[in-house]
Amino acid sequence: MPPAHAVTWRNGFKSAFWIANVLELFERFAFYGSKAVLAVYLANTIGLGAQTAGSLAGLYSGLIFSLPIIAGTFVDRYGFRRTLMACFAMFSLGYFLIGLGGMSAGQGLVQALGKTGYITSVLVLTAIGGSLIKPCIVGTVAKTSHPDVKALGYSIYYTLVNFGGAVGPILALQVREGLGIEYVLVMSSLVSLLLLLGTFLFFKEPEVEPIGGNPRTLGQVFRDMLLVFGNFRFISFLVIFSGFWIMFWQIFYSFPFYVTDVLQFPRFELMETIDAWTIILVGVPMTALVKKWRPITAMTLGFALASFSWLIVAGSPTVMAAIVGIALFAFGEATQAPRFYEYVAGLAPKDQVGTFMGFAFLPVAIGSFVGGPLGGWLVQHYLRDTMNPAMMWYIVAAVGFVSTALMLLYNKFFAPREAS
Template identity: 45%
Template sequence: MELFERLAYYGQQIVFMVYMRNKLGFTETEAGQLSGIFGGLIYLLPILGGTLADKWGFRRAFNIAFTILALGYFLIGSMGMTAFSSLYGGFSQYWLLVFFLVFTAFGGSFIKPSVLGTVAVTSTPETKSLGYAIYYWLVNVGAMVGPTIAYFVRESLGNEFVYMVSSLSCLAMLVVNILLYKEVRTANEGPTESLGKKITNLFVVLGNFKFMVFLLIYSLYWIIFWQEFIIVPYYVVDYIDPNYPYEILQSWAGAGAIILLQIPINRMTKNVKTPNAILLGFAMSSLIWVIIGIFPSVPTIAAGIIAFAIGEMIQAPRYYEYISEIAPPGQQGLFQGYAFLPIAIARFVGDPIGGWLYQTSKAAGKPEYVWWGLIGIGVG
């Protein structure tokens, strides 16, 4: 189910910015704002969605999630279809889309807690590591296959129909979940945390200065990553080739590299100390915009994305390890639960910055400035 949810998510994400501008008529800055709202909530809401998933059970949580996601993606795509233009004509297009995006993100908030919870409950101590490795691998398979499908759908039908494919993917998973998923909650599980307790824990985490500095540093890292979905599609369409399959370029160079190289990279860096591995990963990933900025082209964009992916492979496995090291004694589990916060922060902040940076550079007639702006963020 994680595979098909990620397929649906990354498939629509790669065309999101171009769809917002070229089909719905938003500016690049507005598209960045909308992307930030959706992406930020997708990674922030699981903190609270996990509480509801624990309370309801994973099967029910999956049913609710896939129902909302299927409807939400359909609504987002329908805004670009002439058949629905009269239905939406009396509404502010921007705020209507905000509503659809928030609604869809709420559905997505149940997926990660339910998938990771299922792995935790169904695996043994001996197989737990393998279970999470399979989860991470499937995320990247979805990140590669989803945009690939999106390209062929965009070419033959249009960007709005990419959202129909995402909707159908989630609808199919709803049917599979209803027919095949067996509730895995066990009788000896402890009581679940209340929503109020979750909010209290959030303030406990936010009050840890060292941890927050660490998360903010990581947020800068993820701001860089998500520009692959914010700026790269625009640049390829506007300055390289409007018909180029940028979806395949991003997904095969990024997720494809991780699928092929994750195990060898892990073996090569397994003896590197955790802080050094994180710094090395950051340095490697920062090369993405240096490589692209020197001479923006399809080969350099692909090389830059691969460089970022290698950096991600070096530091990602150490991220959770480092969190456990800096968390106060007895609070490791609590702090691990907020590991997705940097991505949420990066999406809320970085997507609007990316859209504004691209629009400003383009308006100035200096599109290459966008790469140097991103280099500045990476160096920072």
């Protein structure tokens, strides 16, 4: 039994930590529920077609994962509580307007702006709101966790994120089958509205110890961006690594169409959850397994597994092959993820590691910006114009294998010795 003064999960977190994580869990239900159906909804219900739907879905997620660079300045200036309330307010309005576009009540507004113009506008609005949540929740976890249990705090946070990714699409399936696909967005809007109310009633601004200097301004953020983007060695690795996320985003951008059109499995949301459930099951053991590996070894194996997974999907147009393929992709993700940030930290200049690590998540955004249009093109050319679904996955696998080769070449010729 630990001594009375020991810090454990029972006494190592302030109440705001648990409130923030409950808010995050339900926000992830809303986000991944809407994300699961977004590409299909835009293509079929709104009538944009697969190509445009993929591009807009990619733009949406790309903005959500890139704008937090700027959004952090609003947290510094206005605090966690007010920023979080703004996030949920914009999420609620944005989700509702996206869903409205698929209802008869919203057709006048859609026709006035045009389908593409209307959907682009409301997706950008929703993405701006969504970009605010990451710095709020992650910042709250950091501020409300005792140093002795801070690692556990982040583990709890990421576990809830993955759980939301696994359950959100299942909830979306129930709403889609019961009410209609547009009501998945309306339900996400309602959840966000309740989260806004919950934040107002229960979330208290975490106490922040005073620090020297002024909060970061937008000017400082843009100076940091110029500094990071001007470092060719650092930014080129992030671009290479985005190949993994180009593959990942196909689970949401092209895979659902393959599941419904080729596999004739209408409940495509269930197939989208395989990655998240596998990560939940194997994430901890895989982290322990690769803990002592060289970062480049873990990342290379993870890339190779993820790339090979699409060959399994291509090789047999069956539901079982698709399940095995996506599960193997998740194994690859769990293999490379624990060592990625360690490797990237070794690429940054020693006196600017903090600044550079603030941009380490850019591959996720780049992968979405590229993966969305690619996914739409794959569906249009290999499922609609012709019926050659295997070629879709051969191309996705090729993206992965080329990225793996480029990463190995980069590690050999460009990476500093401490990183490799």
